[in-house]
Amino acid sequence: MSREELKGHLDLLLLATLRDRQLHGYALIEELKRGSDGAFELPEGTIYPALHRLERAGLLSSRWSSESGRRRRVYQLTRKGVGALDERRQAWRQFAKGVDLVVQEA
Amino acid sequence: MTIDEYLAELRRHLKVGPLARRRILREIETHLVEATAQELTAGHPAEQAERRAIERVGSPVDLAAPFPRARWVPVLASVAVAAATAAILFGAGGVSAPPASGITPAVAVLTGDGSDSLYSTGESASLSVALIRCPDGKLGSRTITVGLLYRVTIRTDCPTAVPHW
Numbered sequence: 065m066s067r068e069e070l071k072g073h074l075d076l077l078l079l080a081t082l083r084d085r086q087l088h089g090y091a092l093i094e095e096l097k098r099g100s101d102g103a104f105e106l107p108e109g110t111i112y113p114a115l116h117r118l119e120r121a122g123l124l125s126s127r128w129s130s131e132s133g134r135r136r137r138v139y140q141l142t143r144k145g146v147g148a149l150d151e152r153r154q155a156w157r158q159f160a161k162g163v164d165l166v167v168q169e170a
Numbered sequence: 171m172t173i174d175e176y177l178a179e180l181r182r183h184l185k186v187g188p189l190a191r192r193r194i195l196r197e198i199e200t201h202l203v204e205a206t207a208q209e210l211t212a213g214h215p216a217e218q219a220e221r222r223a224i225e226r227v228g229s230p231v232d233l234a235a236p237f238p239r240a241r242w243v244p245v246l247a248s249v250a251v252a253a254a255t256a257a258i259l260f261g262a263g264g265v266s267a268p269p270a271s272g273i274t275p276a277v278a279v280l281t282g283d284g285s286d287s288l289y290s291t292g293e294s295a296s297l298s299v300a301l302i303r304c305p306d307g308k309l310g311s312r313t314i315t316v317g318l319l320y321r322v323t324i325r326t327d328c329p330t331a332v333p334h335w
Contacts, residue, residue, distance in 0.1 A: 077202050088200070089196075089197055089200075089201050090200065090201045090204040090205065105215065107226070107227060107228025107229075107232070107233075108201065108205070108227050109198065109201070109227040109228040109232075109233035110228065110232075110233070112194065112197060112198065112201075112233065113236035113237055114192075114236075116190075116237065116307070117236075134200065134203075135196070135200070136197075136200055137196070137197050137200075163199065
């Protein structure tokens with residue numbers, strides 16, 4: 065998947081990665097790489113505008129956390145974010161199913 | 171480019187408010203430090219590890235671009251101009267300011283230090299105040315201008331000499 069295509073799904077990927085846990089930006093990127101088995105490679109800085117945007121939209125909340133002597137900004141889903149994740153997951157499954165059907169037919 | 175140089179470049183391109191800017195810079199700095207540590211652990215020498223970490227994060231220009239421009243600066247400037255207008259129209263005596271600079275006591279009240287610069291942006295606007303009562307009782311005019319770098323200047327035009335405060 066190209067970088068541009070990936071950018072279009074970044075919100076869903078970030079929301080899904082933050083499901084049931086709190087992560088800071090660096091850990092989030094590492095988890096994205098691990099969870100996708102290395103399939104997703106983006107300039108790592110690109111997640112920060114997305115995280116800030118999702119927070120402004122009320123889908124994420126964040127706070128400063130001091131662990132191992134270093135201050136990091138950790139993010140987590142809000143209740144609204146959980147709802148948004150479920151909706152987008154549903155939409156993605158329908159989209160992927162539609163693509164599969166067309167591609168298989170072809 | 172070092173991490174410090176990267177952050178300086180990023181700071182230059184961020185057009186957000188000061189709180190947001192501080193947070194973003196801190197987050198990116200932490201990210202770069204962690205990425206550098208990982209590259210060092212992978213066996214790269216220090217300079218190369220820092221460079222690889224910066225490459226992973228991406229261009230500071232591209233990183234800064236998606237952050238929305240601060241909207242509060244023009245709003246605060248409008249508030250500042252409105253406050254200056256009210257102070258001029260209804261009086262704000264007791265504070266002195268050098269008349270040659272074009273700054274009135276009203277602006278000094280706003281800034282607290284007699285300076286004529288309130289905020290730093292690249293936008294400008296102007297506001298004209300129509301009529302005032304000059305010290306000699308005659309009608310004059312006063313114009314407030316918010317120029318580049320949000321320099322607030324107030325010009326008084328009275329038929330007689332410059333009023334003293």
